[in-house]
Amino acid sequence: MRLTVLGSSASQPAAGDACSGYIVASAGQRVLLDCGSGVIGNLLQHAALSEIDAIFVSHMHPDHYIDLIAMRYGLRYGDGGTRPIDVFLPPGGAEQLQAVSEAISKTQPFFAGALNLHEYTPGQAVPLRGPLTVTPFTVVHGIPSHGMAVSDGASRLVYSSDTVVCAELEVAARGADVLLAENALGGGAPDHHHPRTHMSAVEAGTVAAKAGAGTLVLTHFWHTADRAQAQHEAESTFRGRVVIGRPHAQVNVGAETPVAR
Ligand SMILES: [Zn+2]
Ligand SMILES: [Zn+2]
Numbered sequence: 001m002r003l004t005v006l007g008s009s010a011s012q013p014a015a016g017d018a019c020s021g022y023i024v025a026s027a028g029q030r031v032l033l034d035c036g037s038g039v040i041g042n043l044l045q046h047a048a049l050s051e052i053d054a055i056f057v058s059h060m061h062p063d064h065y066i067d068l069i070a071m072r073y074g075l076r077y078g079d080g081g082t083r084p085i086d087v088f089l090p091p092g093g094a095e096q097l098q099a100v101s102e103a104i105s106k107t108q109p110f111f112a113g114a115l116n117l118h119e120y121t122p123g124q125a126v127p128l129r130g131p132l133t134v135t136p137f138t139v140v141h142g143i144p145s146h147g148m149a150v151s152d153g154a155s156r157l158v159y160s161s162d163t164v165v166c167a168e169l170e171v172a173a174r175g176a177d178v179l180l181a182e183n184a185l186g187g188g189a190p191d192h193h194h195p196r197t198h199m200s201a202v203e204a205g206t207v208a209a210k211a212g213a214g215t216l217v218l219t220h221f222w223h224t225a226d227r228a229q230a231q232h233e234a235e236s237t238f239r240g241r242v243v244i245g246r247p248h249a250q251v252n253v254g255a256e257t258p259v260a261r
Helices: 039-043 068-077 093-104 167-173 201-211 227-235
Strands: 002-007 021-026 029-033 054-056 085-089 115-119 133-139 145-151 156-159 178-182 215-219 241-244 250-252
Touching (some): 002 215, 021 039, 039 068, 054 133, 068 085, 068 093, 093 115, 133 167, 156 167, 167 201, 178 201, 201 215, 215 227, 227 241
Parallel strands (some): 029 054, 054 085, 085 115, 156 178, 215 241
Antiparallel strands (some): 002 021, 002 250, 021 029, 133 145
């Protein structure tokens, strides 16, 4: 199984970056976790849009779903082919995207024919065609938010989504080969929200250490964050390998040696 980071910024993309988007692939099957601002342009460096088998949205903050609009245009007028892509949204997400659709087009359902919208049930694995299984789990953020546990039967990646440190994340992350963790408060980022809604890099490292994760991939950086500083912060609490998420970084999940570029 392999992780490819497409975007690693929180809220607004840092220069040259995109917001949240990650391809997890195994045996030719590709799942896209989140689809934030700028993700589609970076995705096209790794796959055609029609080569994405399913999309999972962790929560309905725009930095995690807004490029579904670009995805729809690409599928409709670009390389799309004939097969709509299944999009798995949080509970209530389909209604929210319906409102987006109506805001864009009064004359036709905007996403119809390109994206098939479904809603997942947190805690229940979503069956897909191929070796990958995705199980969303509830975490704690300003709105309902869901981490994702992705397995191909041999290895396991856990994505935190946007969250504070919480028991749900700690349980899901146990023994993960890769923990892909947000650190919106890492690297000297300001904390605008009280109560807090995000993790620091130190906290992401603590979760990885408690979980016994193999590799920690830091992501969801504030656009002004000092990423090298965030890496040091995470390394103060996690003794395993820490990879800085950046566009096109790839990490092997499982037995192979992790590779980042
Ligand atoms: Zn976010
Ligand atoms: Zn969020």
